[in-house]
Amino acid sequence: MSKPERPVRTERILLRAAQEIKSGLVINLGIGLPTLVPDYLPDDFDALIHSENGILGCGPIAKRAQARASLIDAAGHYVTLRSGSSCFDSSVSFSMIRRGRIDLCMLGAFEVDQSGNLANWKIPGKLSPGIGGAMELAQKAKRLIVLSTHTDKHGRPKILERCRLPLTAPVCVNRIITDEAVIDVTPDGLLVQEIAENISAEELQNHTEANLIFPKTNLTGTSGVRRFK
Amino acid sequence: MSKPERPVRTERILLRAAQEIKSGLVINLGIGLPTLVPDYLPDDFDALIHSENGILGCGPIAKRAQARASLIDAAGHYVTLRSGSSCFDSSVSFSMIRRGRIDLCMLGAFEVDQSGNLANWKIPGKLSPGIGGAMELAQKAKRLIVLSTHTDKHGRPKILERCRLPLTAPVCVNRIITDEAVIDVTPDGLLVQEIAENISAEELQNHTEANLIFPKTNLTGTSGVRRFK
């Protein structure tokens, strides 16, 4: 699929995130990085995208000639509908979410921590535009993946020992995909599954407030950890 | 409208009940006598009949050639749909009821009492086929009219001082239409509005366990009380 030029860090996250989307899964993609993931799927990909404003089966972003004023996704983009799509009211849409019918949800994060807590809706005194669908998605999706740059624009870690901002939901994140690593939240802590090819394990830990677990190796080694571009 | 031959007592109740149905009212008609009321409306009458199994705008009972296997009313009759009708699920149907969107409901009764309590769903040890829609209709219709023979088949009063059977809903009945009288439930008690032309006020009281109030008159007089056939 043709897509606009994006920064390398962003591209890396989106490319890796696209690999998580398997055929037949019902997927919800939050505002920000997640909504861009479909640009990195094959054109003929059988994605089943739920948009919480009341669509199951969103197609690609609409080109001008296709766009309908009555049809936006939850991020406010004009979208198309794929074959077999349906539109429904907000109570049905969130019934689908709370009932556990969303197989995979990807959300952005201000902070995520080693227990899988997520903070992505409010920065007290700075940003509090509302809750939207985030709490229900974070709490109820069968699998929740956070997409985020590994550090914020000031270079500070976003993966923390414990979230300091108000939580969206506790213990909800399954996996974190950043431009530097793919990390799973496990009962033992944050388990590094993949590291970007341009970075060492030590650098990764330095960019992360929480302790990372590296499989079959120590902090400075990387054997058993897949490399990704 | 053509209708089958019915006993005089039944006919009298139905004829009088039909006068309660005004154009534009949303009406629910319970199983038994109430479902027969439309037979006594003019053919061109603009009745808006709700059936709690999920229809707004029931037309007359279907003749064989019109009947659809998928379309019954709550009493189990094959019905037709009038122009502007809709079909919906049971949660919407009872939302309409509980939200107070049924302007008028007519129900049958085992017992009704001077406080407007209604018992029509259960005779312990004899009859308890379930609750159905009766409790919600009785409790939530804007106006509830009971249609009943004045006495049971053994000649015993059905209009009591206090219901003895398990209640469908307390203090819910607005009016009682029987083959002998039209009686309103008021804060002061049961106020006789009309008496059938073949019966005296004294006879009416004798057929009724609860005390009746006769307007502007005493028990033996009937001035101020309309007569009906």
Added chain:
Amino acid sequence: MNKQKEITETIAKIPSGATVMVGGFGSPGTPFTLLDELLRQGQDRLTLIKNDANEPGYGIAKLIEADRVDTLIASHIGLNRQAVGRMNSGQLRVEFYPQGILAEKIRTAGAGLFGFLSDIGIETEITDPSQIIEWQVDKSVTKRKLKVETALHADFALIHAARADHFGNLIYTDSAINFNPLMAMAAENVFVETFDLQAPGAFPPEQIHTPFAFVSTVVQVDLSPEYELMEHYV
């Protein structure tokens, strides 16, 4: 994503002892063919959730008559004297709810919620004091007495849809809608029968009553006499 399956393997997923929601108000919307296969396969000790007990010889009445149902959760079974008889003799345990409360309890499970607050039947024998809470539901000073109604869950739902596509999008018709869309949201595994199975894209998006995310399996069935007019009612 093609959810069409054969009826035998579909119904075989239901074990004895399962809780099964069954669509339909009377005959319309009853999944007669799925029920007949459940009868044929022999599962027993079932808990069924259906508005009514169908009529003798139809739908779940056959399962009840074959002693395969321990408990029926319903609203009204007055059209099935045999079921009433079994209830009265203690052979069949029946739990009754007001019809709209039954619908709402099922919907509550489908909405991923746990219960709701109602005033229906609160002053009748169907309400036990243990079900009452006092809660401030508006800005008035006083709290209000309300009944807590809990969500009603099921392992399986058997659904009759007028039309379906291979993804599992469903459209119902006439008074055959009734409990079907609610049960399709509520149950863990949702098996649907339809006469009219189409390719995805056949239905306008806003006319789909049940979106495919709620549906597990779609079975194509043939029109049989049970789906036609019941002669004694014509």
Added chain:
Amino acid sequence: MNKQKEITETIAKIPSGATVMVGGFGSPGTPFTLLDELLRQGQDRLTLIKNDANEPGYGIAKLIEADRVDTLIASHIGLNRQAVGRMNSGQLRVEFYPQGILAEKIRTAGAGLFGFLSDIGIETEITDPSQIIEWQVDKSVTKRKLKVETALHADFALIHAARADHFGNLIYTDSAINFNPLMAMAAENVFVETFDLQAPGAFPPEQIHTPFAFVSTVVQVDLSPEYELMEHYV
């Protein structure tokens, strides 16, 4: 039974200080023409209930900018910086709920119920301990901590429907469905705008999203630029 009325007399029924539900998620489903008439007539001290605050210069944003709204009950107002600014400066009181909880609170009013039990946000700052009850929601021995969410009522609802008939039957389309059918059930007085007003009988019965019993008035409106594509998003 013809519920078609003129827009002026319809909106004139809304007094200052009223609580008004407004359909729409962003632009789709927003009753722009009804809102413009409310702006023109001058009612103030309004409490509005809408998913969002529209975008600056559109829909309820105009009412907010004209200082006519005391309180907004919403889910997310991130697309309207001016509304966020007014909230931060204390000019506009905003109550936020999770989007699906907002939808469900509205639906609960529409269903004639008083509240529901949820676990959403129960361990976050949006939940106060006074909202928690412990209740036995299933057959397990232990009770579960749940949040009581109360019904959200309104005097009025302003609804945008794609199609309507003179009885007040409504059909919505695309992502313009959103909160509209829920608000149409919930509010005491329900005023609907549509481009496409038809005679009763024009719609198949099972395709009607909002049956007429919920609707007070239908207003026919013209397609204006606000209903067309928003250029900055194309």
